[in-house]
Amino acid sequence: MSTARYDVVGIGNAIVDVIARAEEDFLIGHGMHKGGMQLIDEARAHVIYDEMGPAIEISGGSAANTIVGVASFGARAAFVGKAKDDELGQTFAHDIRAAGVAFTTPLAADGPATGRCYILVTPDGERTMNTYLGAAQHLAPEDVEAELIAASAITYLEGYLWDPHNAKEAFRRAAALAHVAERLVALSLSDAFCVDRWRDEFRDLVRGGTVDVLFANEAELKSLYQTADFATAAAALRQEARLAVVTRSEQGCVVVNSGGIEPVAAFPAERVVDTTGAGDLFAAGFLVGLARAASHETAARLGALAAAEVIGHLGARPATSLKALAAQHGLAP
Amino acid sequence: MSTARYDVVGIGNAIVDVIARAEEDFLIGHGMHKGGMQLIDEARAHVIYDEMGPAIEISGGSAANTIVGVASFGARAAFVGKAKDDELGQTFAHDIRAAGVAFTTPLAADGPATGRCYILVTPDGERTMNTYLGAAQHLAPEDVEAELIAASAITYLEGYLWDPHNAKEAFRRAAALAHVAERLVALSLSDAFCVDRWRDEFRDLVRGGTVDVLFANEAELKSLYQTADFATAAAALRQEARLAVVTRSEQGCVVVNSGGIEPVAAFPAERVVDTTGAGDLFAAGFLVGLARAASHETAARLGALAAAEVIGHLGARPATSLKALAAQHGLAP
Numbered sequence: 001m002s003t004a005r006y007d008v009v010g011i012g013n014a015i016v017d018v019i020a021r022a023e024e025d026f027l028i029g030h031g032m033h034k035g036g037m038q039l040i041d042e043a044r045a046h047v048i049y050d051e052m053g054p055a056i057e058i059s060g061g062s063a064a065n066t067i068v069g070v071a072s073f074g075a076r077a078a079f080v081g082k083a084k085d086d087e088l089g090q091t092f093a094h095d096i097r098a099a100g101v102a103f104t105t106p107l108a109a110d111g112p113a114t115g116r117c118y119i120l121v122t123p124d125g126e127r128t129m130n131t132y133l134g135a136a137q138h139l140a141p142e143d144v145e146a147e148l149i150a151a152s153a154i155t156y157l158e159g160y161l162w163d164p165h166n167a168k169e170a171f172r173r174a175a176a177l178a179h180v181a182e183r184l185v186a187l188s189l190s191d192a193f194c195v196d197r198w199r200d201e202f203r204d205l206v207r208g209g210t211v212d213v214l215f216a217n218e219a220e221l222k223s224l225y226q227t228a229d230f231a232t233a234a235a236a237l238r239q240e241a242r243l244a245v246v247t248r249s250e251q252g253c254v255v256v257n258s259g260g261i262e263p264v265a266a267f268p269a270e271r272v273v274d275t276t277g278a279g280d281l282f283a284a285g286f287l288v289g290l291a292r293a294a295s296h297e298t299a300a301r302l303g304a305l306a307a308a309e310v311i312g313h314l315g316a317r318p319a320t321s322l323k324a325l326a327a328q329h330g331l332a333p
Numbered sequence: 334m335s336t337a338r339y340d341v342v343g344i345g346n347a348i349v350d351v352i353a354r355a356e357e358d359f360l361i362g363h364g365m366h367k368g369g370m371q372l373i374d375e376a377r378a379h380v381i382y383d384e385m386g387p388a389i390e391i392s393g394g395s396a397a398n399t400i401v402g403v404a405s406f407g408a409r410a411a412f413v414g415k416a417k418d419d420e421l422g423q424t425f426a427h428d429i430r431a432a433g434v435a436f437t438t439p440l441a442a443d444g445p446a447t448g449r450c451y452i453l454v455t456p457d458g459e460r461t462m463n464t465y466l467g468a469a470q471h472l473a474p475e476d477v478e479a480e481l482i483a484a485s486a487i488t489y490l491e492g493y494l495w496d497p498h499n500a501k502e503a504f505r506r507a508a509a510l511a512h513v514a515e516r517l518v519a520l521s522l523s524d525a526f527c528v529d530r531w532r533d534e535f536r537d538l539v540r541g542g543t544v545d546v547l548f549a550n551e552a553e554l555k556s557l558y559q560t561a562d563f564a565t566a567a568a569a570l571r572q573e574a575r576l577a578v579v580t581r582s583e584q585g586c587v588v589v590n591s592g593g594i595e596p597v598a599a600f601p602a603e604r605v606v607d608t609t610g611a612g613d614l615f616a617a618g619f620l621v622g623l624a625r626a627a628s629h630e631t632a633a634r635l636g637a638l639a640a641a642e643v644i645g646h647l648g649a650r651p652a653t654s655l656k657a658l659a660a661q662h663g664l665a666p
Binding site: 053054068094113 | 354382383389401419420421446650
């Protein structure tokens, strides 16, 4: 195993977020699951957009947010994902490159528009997401370059990739390439409803060793093991996963491996403006710690710090240098 | 003069803001005037965008921001401005309509892309703007509907309209139509460099009575009268203007008319994140007060309140209901 050129390469849906504030009534009136992510078609995208309030556009995408977080910590990061060569696609490409991330996946010349996620943020700061995948669903196995995966210490995949058929194949190819190169494969379960759609396959990935590091939040973990009891789910996870981290919002997280189940505290958030990206940014910090061979506790603290930063403002990407923030907290990765 | 259907109709450049944080060095390296607005061509737009950091997109445009502020106060508002029928143009149209503003100017089917303003926000919260006018420069006199102007108590125009030739004609037509209908015409001077380009014409508009209400900040006023002394400039203004308001950042503003020069305090801003839109939102509050026949002092307080809100976050449009905010401060317009 050679020295890695990148600490983390992320593979995920290339998405631009369209964020508006909304009241609870809006979610109810539109049949949205508060706090969840729903896939929508183009027609529904038009209906939602027409009826939602004034919005702001910020590049998003779960793994893309994580990778931008990794770069913000000063680590070396790359991203693979499919956007179209339209205004939003150019915006996505600009933003991720301007964040210091290597992004070379060609923009699609035709086909559906760049994917977007209509995010409604309620007054409590919770976000409810409606995703039109658009061009993202055409991420293909050939977009995953063998050299890039081999050159990255960790290949990080989002569970949302399991929704579009081609992307799932790209995911499998990336995981196989990473293991051939003796690199680590990490997966985020993304969303409890996503787990509901792909439970058996996700469990197979973890049990079969396709995934070395698993990220989940409490709802996703409970969905994975179909139990309402956290301790039961965590115990089941410990049987199946090599290394897993389960985030529990303001209760912090637990790091799960053969050694046990270790809780790590959250960073107190000054204010919760918009929870979008909390899980993505937690993963960023943990992955940076892992890539730099920090202890699991330090890695989890880095994750908690990044999550606390991102929920303090609108949008799922850091608004300040996470490297500087970590240094302020004596947590230089 | 019949009852007005709209309190204010605004006419201005339809622009989407592309906002990134930047260090002072970036401005110096790119020859930008800190705090100012520079017009740029497409080639320079590409250079700036390629080199600036990750950005967020929020609908902007000076008069458009003002009009959204007017609607946020619960007043009836309309906007006239030219965007193209592309992704950014659709974004502009969605955002202004979702804010409750009547916007019926047809999107251009061809020609240059929707205008955008690349805004660099330095750590002190100051914004430096680079505007590619794009489709906005094709606002034409025929886009100004006589009925709309006649149905609006105040027609509000931005000085930036003086830059594109067609838009200037649209401006003149709107002012003439408003006066035929016995309505008020208001003008914002927009930017000190803009005043520098069009000083004589702007002074003619004020002296000749084309403009009934003038908005300027201190720098614009000094540029208009080519003096470094505020008192000298204010005295000159009092000779020429029927009613004018000059904003002075944290020093508040002065209301100038034949009765004298009356200072009104600013609202203390909790924090200054991004000064973009401070002048635009001040104008919104003042216009609402004027349309509702409030005293000049109350109108100026409404303006100061809206300005304090908008500088507390990124972007030049209110992030909360100004009507509710005004009520909290006992200032229901």
